[in-house]
Amino acid sequence: MAILHILTYPDECLERISQAVEYFDDELRNFIVDLEATMRAGPGGVGIAAPQTGRLQRIVIVDVSGKPRVKNHGRLVLVNPEILAWEGHVLGREGCMSVPDYTGNVMRAERITLEACDERGALLRYELEGYEARAVQHEIDHLDGLLFLDRLVSRHNDLFRRKNYQGKSEV
Amino acid sequence: MTATTHHWFMLTVVGQDRPAIVARITSALYEGGGNLGEASMTRLGGNFTVMLMVYYAGNTDALVKLIAPVCESLGLKLHVDRIEGQLHRHPEADVHITVFGADRAGIVAQVTTVLAEAGLDILDLQSDVAGTEDKPIYITQIEGRALQGVAALETAVQILDGKGMEVHLEPIDLMLG
Numbered sequence: 067m068a069i070l071h072i073l074t075y076p077d078e079c080l081e082r083i084s085q086a087v088e089y090f091d092d093e094l095r096n097f098i099v100d101l102e103a104t105m106r107a108g109p110g111g112v113g114i115a116a117p118q119t120g121r122l123q124r125i126v127i128v129d130v131s132g133k134p135r136v137k138n139h140g141r142l143v144l145v146n147p148e149i150l151a152w153e154g155h156v157l158g159r160e161g162c163m164s165v166p167d168y169t170g171n172v173m174r175a176e177r178i179t180l181e182a183c184d185e186r187g188a189l190l191r192y193e194l195e196g197y198e199a200r201a202v203q204h205e206i207d208h209l210d211g212l213l214f215l216d217r218l219v220s221r222h223n224d225l226f227r228r229k230n231y232q233g234k235s236e237v
Numbered sequence: 238m239t240a241t242t243h244h245w246f247m248l249t250v251v252g253q254d255r256p257a258i259v260a261r262i263t264s265a266l267y268e269g270g271g272n273l274g275e276a277s278m279t280r281l282g283g284n285f286t287v288m289l290m291v292y293y294a295g296n297t298d299a300l301v302k303l304i305a306p307v308c309e310s311l312g313l314k315l316h317v318d319r320i321e322g323q324l325h326r327h328p329e330a331d332v333h334i335t336v337f338g339a340d341r342a343g344i345v346a347q348v349t350t351v352l353a354e355a356g357l358d359i360l361d362l363q364s365d366v367a368g369t370e371d372k373p374i375y376i377t378q379i380e381g382r383a384l385q386g387v388a389a390l391e392t393a394v395q396i397l398d399g400k401g402m403e404v405h406l407e408p409i410d411l412m413l414g
Contacts, residue, residue, distance in 0.1 A: 113414035133410070159330075161413045167325045169411060197410060204414040214414075221361070221380075 070104040070119040072163045075213060080164055084115075084122045084209040086146045090187035094125075098143055098185050102127050108163050113201040115208030118164050126182075126205040128198065136197045147182035147206055149175075150191075158200055160214045170218040174200045242294045245274065245322025248304065250287035252313030258285050261307050266291055269303040274322055282366075285313075290322055330360050330380040330409050332390055338402030340366055340373035348377070348397055348404065355393035356385025375402075380409070 073079050087094060097116075105114035105127055112133065116125040126144040130136050154176030161169040177195040180202060184190055194202055204214060250262060259278060266273065274290025293300050301317050308315040334357075336348050345364065349357075359381040368374035383390050387408050398404040 108413070110411070110413045112412060115414075128414075136410075159409045159411050161329075161411055163413065167327050169327075169329060197412060200412050201414055204412060208414075 067103050068100045069107045070100050072104065072108070072118055073120055074164050074166060075215070077164075079117055079120050079122065080208070080213060081211045082117065082122055083211050084117050084124045087123050087125060087183070090145070090183070090185065094145075095185050097121065098125065098127070101125065102141075102143075105129070111163055113205045114163070115205040117208050117211075124209045126202070126209065128201045128205060130198045130201055133197060137195060138198045139192060139194070142182075142192070142198075142202070143185050144180070144182035144202065144205075145185065145187075147180055147202070147209075149178050149180055149203070149206065151179040153177040156196075156200075157219065158197070160200070160204055162204070162214055164208075165213060165215060168215075170214060171221055172200075172204075172214050172217045173219060174203045178203065243272075243292050245320050246291045246293055246297065246300055247318045247320045248287065248289040248291050248300075249316040249318075250289070250304075250308060250313050251284055252308075252311065254280050254283055254285040255311065258311055258313065259287070261311060262287065262289075262304065265304055265307045266293075270294060271300070271303070274324060279363075290320070292322070328358075328360060328382055329411055331383040331387055332357070332381060333407045333409055334379040334381070334390075334394065335405045335407075336375075336377040336379070336397075336402055338375055340368070340375040341401065344375055344402055345377060348402070349379075351393050351397055352379075352381075352390060355389045356383055357390055357393075358382040358384050 101114055101116060101119065104119060105111045112130045113128040116123045124146045126147055127142065129141045130138045131140050152175035155173050156176045157171050157173050159169050160172045176199065178199045180192045180194060182190060263273065272292040274292060276289040278287045291300065297317050297319055301315065304315055338344060359379055361380040362377065364377040366373050367376055391406055394404045394406040
Protein backbone atom coordinates (compact mmCIF):
# COMPACT_ATOMS: atom_id res chain seq x y z
CA MET A 67 0.00 0.00 0.00
CA ALA A 68 1.26 3.44 -0.90
CA ILE A 69 0.05 6.99 -0.49
CA LEU A 70 0.02 8.48 -3.98
CA HIS A 71 1.01 12.00 -4.90
CA ILE A 72 -2.02 14.24 -5.46
CA LEU A 73 -1.77 16.47 -8.52
CA THR A 74 -2.86 20.03 -7.98
CA TYR A 75 -4.18 22.70 -10.33
CA PRO A 76 -2.90 23.74 -12.88
CA ASP A 77 -1.52 20.28 -13.63
CA GLU A 78 -2.79 19.50 -17.12
CA CYS A 79 -3.65 15.91 -16.18
CA LEU A 80 -6.60 17.33 -14.25
CA GLU A 81 -8.07 18.71 -17.46
CA ARG A 82 -7.86 15.52 -19.49
CA ILE A 83 -10.59 12.96 -20.12
CA SER A 84 -9.94 9.59 -18.52
CA GLN A 85 -10.26 6.30 -20.37
CA ALA A 86 -12.52 3.40 -19.42
CA VAL A 87 -10.97 0.54 -17.48
CA GLU A 88 -10.75 -2.61 -19.59
CA TYR A 89 -8.98 -5.15 -17.38
CA PHE A 90 -10.23 -5.93 -13.89
CA ASP A 91 -7.02 -7.53 -12.69
CA ASP A 92 -4.81 -7.52 -9.60
CA GLU A 93 -2.93 -4.50 -10.88
CA LEU A 94 -6.20 -2.55 -10.90
CA ARG A 95 -7.14 -3.77 -7.44
CA ASN A 96 -3.71 -2.90 -6.06
CA PHE A 97 -4.07 0.58 -7.49
CA ILE A 98 -7.51 0.91 -5.89
CA VAL A 99 -5.99 -0.01 -2.51
CA ASP A 100 -3.43 2.79 -2.95
CA LEU A 101 -6.07 5.22 -4.19
CA GLU A 102 -8.25 4.55 -1.15
CA ALA A 103 -5.29 4.93 1.21
CA THR A 104 -4.50 8.25 -0.46
CA MET A 105 -8.09 9.45 -0.02
CA ARG A 106 -8.08 8.48 3.66
CA ALA A 107 -4.66 10.07 4.26
CA GLY A 108 -6.02 13.52 3.48
CA PRO A 109 -7.90 15.06 6.42
CA GLY A 110 -11.64 15.14 5.75
CA GLY A 111 -11.43 13.67 2.26
CA VAL A 112 -14.56 11.72 1.29
CA GLY A 113 -13.74 11.03 -2.33
CA ILE A 114 -10.94 10.65 -4.84
CA ALA A 115 -10.63 10.08 -8.57
CA ALA A 116 -7.77 8.26 -10.30
CA PRO A 117 -6.72 11.23 -12.49
CA GLN A 118 -6.00 13.21 -9.32
CA THR A 119 -3.04 10.87 -8.95
CA GLY A 120 -2.07 11.05 -12.62
CA ARG A 121 -3.75 7.82 -13.70
CA LEU A 122 -6.16 8.72 -16.50
CA GLN A 123 -8.64 5.91 -15.95
CA ARG A 124 -12.29 6.05 -14.97
CA ILE A 125 -11.95 5.01 -11.33
CA VAL A 126 -13.51 6.79 -8.37
CA ILE A 127 -13.75 6.04 -4.66
CA VAL A 128 -16.29 7.69 -2.37
CA ASP A 129 -16.97 7.02 1.29
CA VAL A 130 -19.12 9.47 3.22
CA SER A 131 -19.96 7.03 6.02
CA GLY A 132 -17.76 8.99 8.44
CA LYS A 133 -20.06 12.01 8.22
CA PRO A 134 -22.77 12.17 10.86
CA ARG A 135 -26.42 12.06 9.74
CA VAL A 136 -25.61 11.46 6.09
CA LYS A 137 -27.37 8.75 4.07
CA ASN A 138 -24.69 6.56 2.56
CA HIS A 139 -23.73 3.27 0.96
CA GLY A 140 -20.42 2.95 2.82
CA ARG A 141 -17.29 2.48 0.77
CA LEU A 142 -18.05 2.88 -2.93
CA VAL A 143 -15.53 1.79 -5.53
CA LEU A 144 -16.88 3.00 -8.86
CA VAL A 145 -15.14 1.84 -12.02
CA ASN A 146 -16.42 3.20 -15.35
CA PRO A 147 -19.29 4.99 -13.59
CA GLU A 148 -22.22 6.29 -15.63
CA ILE A 149 -24.88 8.58 -14.26
CA LEU A 150 -28.14 7.36 -15.81
CA ALA A 151 -30.55 9.85 -14.27
CA TRP A 152 -30.47 13.15 -12.40
CA GLU A 153 -33.20 14.62 -10.23
CA GLY A 154 -33.50 17.94 -8.44
CA HIS A 155 -30.70 20.35 -7.80
CA VAL A 156 -29.08 21.71 -4.67
CA LEU A 157 -26.20 23.98 -3.82
CA GLY A 158 -23.45 23.02 -1.45
CA ARG A 159 -19.93 23.88 -0.45
CA GLU A 160 -17.13 21.87 -2.05
CA GLY A 161 -13.40 21.70 -1.80
CA CYS A 162 -10.86 19.50 -3.54
CA MET A 163 -7.50 17.99 -2.66
CA SER A 164 -6.33 19.15 -6.09
CA VAL A 165 -7.30 22.77 -5.29
CA PRO A 166 -5.86 23.43 -1.81
CA ASP A 167 -7.09 26.27 0.41
CA TYR A 168 -10.23 27.11 -1.51
CA THR A 169 -13.86 26.13 -1.21
CA GLY A 170 -16.85 27.25 -3.20
CA ASN A 171 -20.52 26.73 -3.87
CA VAL A 172 -21.50 24.29 -6.58
CA MET A 173 -24.89 23.21 -7.92
CA ARG A 174 -25.37 19.43 -8.09
CA ALA A 175 -28.21 17.06 -8.75
CA GLU A 176 -29.91 16.10 -5.51
CA ARG A 177 -30.45 12.49 -6.52
CA ILE A 178 -28.71 10.38 -9.13
CA THR A 179 -29.06 6.89 -10.50
CA LEU A 180 -25.67 5.45 -11.15
CA GLU A 181 -24.24 2.38 -12.80
CA ALA A 182 -20.66 1.38 -12.16
CA CYS A 183 -18.46 -1.69 -11.96
CA ASP A 184 -16.85 -2.72 -8.72
CA GLU A 185 -13.15 -3.64 -8.58
CA ARG A 186 -13.95 -7.13 -9.90
CA GLY A 187 -15.94 -5.91 -12.89
CA ALA A 188 -19.44 -6.64 -11.58
CA LEU A 189 -21.92 -4.05 -12.83
CA LEU A 190 -23.91 -2.51 -9.97
CA ARG A 191 -26.65 0.10 -9.85
CA TYR A 192 -26.98 2.73 -7.11
CA GLU A 193 -29.57 5.28 -6.10
CA LEU A 194 -27.67 8.08 -4.37
CA GLU A 195 -28.83 11.32 -2.81
CA GLY A 196 -27.64 14.42 -1.02
CA TYR A 197 -24.09 14.63 0.23
CA GLU A 198 -23.12 11.23 -1.16
CA ALA A 199 -24.56 12.07 -4.60
CA ARG A 200 -22.63 15.37 -4.49
CA ALA A 201 -19.36 13.57 -3.75
CA VAL A 202 -19.89 11.12 -6.61
CA GLN A 203 -20.72 13.91 -9.08
CA HIS A 204 -17.60 15.85 -7.99
CA GLU A 205 -15.41 12.78 -8.53
CA ILE A 206 -16.97 11.83 -11.87
CA ASP A 207 -16.27 15.39 -13.03
CA HIS A 208 -12.57 14.61 -12.52
CA LEU A 209 -12.91 11.75 -15.02
CA ASP A 210 -14.13 14.29 -17.57
CA GLY A 211 -11.37 16.79 -16.86
CA LEU A 212 -13.55 19.11 -14.80
CA LEU A 213 -12.85 20.69 -11.43
CA PHE A 214 -15.40 22.23 -9.08
CA LEU A 215 -13.82 25.54 -10.08
CA ASP A 216 -15.48 25.03 -13.47
CA ARG A 217 -18.89 25.03 -11.77
CA LEU A 218 -18.54 27.77 -9.12
CA VAL A 219 -21.47 29.97 -8.31
CA SER A 220 -21.49 33.05 -6.07
CA ARG A 221 -20.75 32.71 -2.39
CA HIS A 222 -22.66 35.89 -1.69
CA ASN A 223 -26.18 34.70 -2.17
CA ASP A 224 -28.38 32.71 0.08
CA LEU A 225 -27.61 29.42 -1.52
CA PHE A 226 -28.51 27.07 1.24
CA ARG A 227 -31.99 25.71 1.38
CA ARG A 228 -33.14 24.26 4.61
CA LYS A 229 -33.14 20.54 4.18
CA ASN A 230 -36.25 20.10 6.27
CA TYR A 231 -38.12 23.27 5.68
CA GLN A 232 -40.45 24.10 8.54
CA GLY A 233 -43.31 26.51 8.24
CA LYS A 234 -43.29 29.51 10.54
CA SER A 235 -45.90 27.99 12.80
CA GLU A 236 -43.58 25.09 13.57
CA VAL A 237 -40.42 27.08 14.22
CA MET B 238 7.61 37.85 -4.99
CA THR B 239 10.52 36.53 -2.93
CA ALA B 240 12.54 39.73 -2.53
CA THR B 241 12.97 40.44 1.16
CA THR B 242 12.23 44.13 0.68
CA HIS B 243 8.62 43.33 -0.23
CA HIS B 244 5.87 43.81 2.31
CA TRP B 245 2.12 43.38 2.42
CA PHE B 246 -0.06 46.47 2.44
CA MET B 247 -3.81 46.88 2.68
CA LEU B 248 -5.12 49.39 0.21
CA THR B 249 -8.51 50.93 0.97
CA VAL B 250 -10.17 52.90 -1.79
CA VAL B 251 -13.63 54.45 -1.55
CA GLY B 252 -15.55 56.82 -3.78
CA GLN B 253 -18.44 57.47 -6.12
CA ASP B 254 -18.87 54.42 -8.35
CA ARG B 255 -17.98 54.74 -12.02
CA PRO B 256 -16.77 52.32 -14.67
CA ALA B 257 -13.13 51.10 -14.80
CA ILE B 258 -12.09 51.87 -11.20
CA VAL B 259 -10.70 48.36 -10.73
CA ALA B 260 -8.89 48.35 -14.07
CA ARG B 261 -7.26 51.74 -13.43
CA ILE B 262 -6.09 50.96 -9.89
CA THR B 263 -4.82 47.48 -10.61
CA SER B 264 -3.05 48.62 -13.80
CA ALA B 265 -1.22 51.32 -11.86
CA LEU B 266 -0.19 48.76 -9.25
CA TYR B 267 0.96 46.28 -11.87
CA GLU B 268 2.96 48.89 -13.76
CA GLY B 269 4.53 50.06 -10.50
CA GLY B 270 5.70 46.55 -9.58
CA GLY B 271 3.00 45.69 -7.04
CA ASN B 272 1.54 42.20 -6.75
CA LEU B 273 -2.04 41.67 -5.68
CA GLY B 274 -3.17 39.37 -2.91
CA GLU B 275 -6.74 38.80 -1.80
CA ALA B 276 -9.34 41.46 -2.37
CA SER B 277 -12.89 42.44 -1.62
CA MET B 278 -14.45 44.99 -3.94
CA THR B 279 -18.09 45.90 -3.91
CA ARG B 280 -20.60 48.68 -4.46
CA LEU B 281 -22.17 49.99 -1.26
CA GLY B 282 -24.88 52.61 -1.56
CA GLY B 283 -23.54 54.02 -4.81
CA ASN B 284 -19.94 54.05 -3.59
CA PHE B 285 -17.39 51.64 -4.90
CA THR B 286 -15.24 50.18 -2.13
CA VAL B 287 -11.95 48.35 -2.53
CA MET B 288 -10.01 46.44 0.12
CA LEU B 289 -6.96 45.06 -1.61
CA MET B 290 -3.84 43.26 -0.40
CA VAL B 291 -0.78 44.50 -2.26
CA TYR B 292 2.72 43.04 -2.07
CA TYR B 293 5.11 45.87 -2.77
CA ALA B 294 8.83 46.57 -2.55
CA GLY B 295 8.67 50.17 -1.28
CA ASN B 296 7.31 51.78 1.86
CA THR B 297 3.83 53.14 2.55
CA ASP B 298 4.65 56.59 1.16
CA ALA B 299 5.96 55.13 -2.11
CA LEU B 300 2.82 53.04 -2.55
CA VAL B 301 0.59 56.03 -1.87
CA LYS B 302 2.58 58.05 -4.41
CA LEU B 303 2.09 55.28 -6.96
CA ILE B 304 -1.70 55.10 -6.60
CA ALA B 305 -2.69 58.61 -5.51
CA PRO B 306 -2.73 60.13 -9.03
CA VAL B 307 -5.15 57.43 -10.26
CA CYS B 308 -7.37 57.85 -7.22
CA GLU B 309 -7.41 61.62 -7.54
CA SER B 310 -8.32 61.44 -11.21
CA LEU B 311 -11.24 59.15 -10.34
CA GLY B 312 -12.33 61.14 -7.29
CA LEU B 313 -11.52 58.30 -4.90
CA LYS B 314 -10.24 58.42 -1.33
CA LEU B 315 -7.18 56.30 -0.65
CA HIS B 316 -5.81 54.82 2.53
CA VAL B 317 -2.78 52.52 2.83
CA ASP B 318 -1.70 50.41 5.83
CA ARG B 319 1.27 48.14 6.19
CA ILE B 320 -0.10 44.77 7.34
CA GLU B 321 0.96 41.25 8.22
CA GLY B 322 -0.36 39.31 5.24
CA GLN B 323 -1.22 35.63 5.39
CA LEU B 324 -2.14 33.67 2.32
CA HIS B 325 -3.06 29.99 2.01
CA ARG B 326 -4.59 29.80 5.48
CA HIS B 327 -8.32 30.11 4.83
CA PRO B 328 -10.36 28.94 7.79
CA GLU B 329 -13.47 27.06 6.73
CA ALA B 330 -16.91 28.43 7.54
CA ASP B 331 -19.20 26.09 9.49
CA VAL B 332 -22.40 28.05 9.14
CA HIS B 333 -24.25 30.38 6.80
CA ILE B 334 -26.68 32.71 8.57
CA THR B 335 -29.28 34.87 6.85
CA VAL B 336 -30.97 37.73 8.67
CA PHE B 337 -33.71 39.84 7.16
CA GLY B 338 -36.43 42.15 8.34
CA ALA B 339 -37.93 45.60 8.05
CA ASP B 340 -35.00 47.99 8.44
CA ARG B 341 -34.64 49.44 11.93
CA ALA B 342 -31.79 50.62 14.12
CA GLY B 343 -29.86 47.97 15.99
CA ILE B 344 -30.55 44.81 13.99
CA VAL B 345 -26.89 44.05 13.26
CA ALA B 346 -25.75 44.92 16.77
CA GLN B 347 -28.42 42.74 18.32
CA VAL B 348 -27.84 39.76 16.05
CA THR B 349 -24.06 39.79 16.10
CA THR B 350 -23.90 40.27 19.87
CA VAL B 351 -26.08 37.23 20.53
CA LEU B 352 -24.20 35.18 17.93
CA ALA B 353 -20.78 36.25 19.26
CA GLU B 354 -21.80 35.13 22.75
CA ALA B 355 -22.74 31.77 21.22
CA GLY B 356 -19.28 31.42 19.69
CA LEU B 357 -19.64 32.83 16.17
CA ASP B 358 -16.42 33.99 14.53
CA ILE B 359 -17.52 35.97 11.47
CA LEU B 360 -15.46 35.33 8.33
CA ASP B 361 -17.70 37.19 5.90
CA LEU B 362 -20.66 39.51 6.24
CA GLN B 363 -22.64 41.22 3.50
CA SER B 364 -25.55 43.54 4.14
CA ASP B 365 -27.97 45.11 1.71
CA VAL B 366 -30.79 47.54 2.16
CA ALA B 367 -33.46 46.44 -0.28
CA GLY B 368 -37.13 47.29 -0.65
CA THR B 369 -38.21 50.88 -1.17
CA GLU B 370 -37.50 54.19 0.57
CA ASP B 371 -40.69 54.03 2.59
CA LYS B 372 -40.42 50.29 3.26
CA PRO B 373 -36.73 49.36 3.44
CA ILE B 374 -35.71 45.75 4.05
CA TYR B 375 -32.43 44.92 5.74
CA ILE B 376 -30.80 41.70 4.52
CA THR B 377 -27.56 40.32 5.96
CA GLN B 378 -25.70 37.19 5.07
CA ILE B 379 -23.02 35.94 7.40
CA GLU B 380 -20.57 33.10 7.15
CA GLY B 381 -18.47 32.06 10.06
CA ARG B 382 -16.95 29.50 12.32
CA ALA B 383 -18.93 28.00 15.17
CA LEU B 384 -16.28 28.06 17.89
CA GLN B 385 -18.67 26.56 20.45
CA GLY B 386 -20.32 24.18 17.99
CA VAL B 387 -23.21 24.62 15.56
CA ALA B 388 -25.81 23.64 18.17
CA ALA B 389 -24.94 26.69 20.30
CA LEU B 390 -25.51 28.94 17.30
CA GLU B 391 -28.76 27.17 16.44
CA THR B 392 -30.01 27.94 19.94
CA ALA B 393 -28.97 31.59 19.53
CA VAL B 394 -30.75 31.80 16.19
CA GLN B 395 -33.95 30.46 17.77
CA ILE B 396 -33.75 33.25 20.36
CA LEU B 397 -33.37 35.90 17.63
CA ASP B 398 -35.76 34.54 15.03
CA GLY B 399 -39.16 36.15 14.96
CA LYS B 400 -38.13 39.12 17.15
CA GLY B 401 -38.82 41.66 14.43
CA MET B 402 -36.60 39.78 11.99
CA GLU B 403 -36.15 36.41 10.37
CA VAL B 404 -32.94 34.58 11.18
CA HIS B 405 -32.00 31.35 9.45
CA LEU B 406 -28.95 29.21 10.03
CA GLU B 407 -27.71 26.54 7.68
CA PRO B 408 -24.69 24.41 8.58
CA ILE B 409 -22.14 24.23 5.77
CA ASP B 410 -21.29 20.60 5.14
CA LEU B 411 -18.08 20.90 3.20
CA MET B 412 -17.61 18.08 0.68
CA LEU B 413 -13.88 17.57 0.19
CA GLY B 414 -13.15 15.35 -2.80
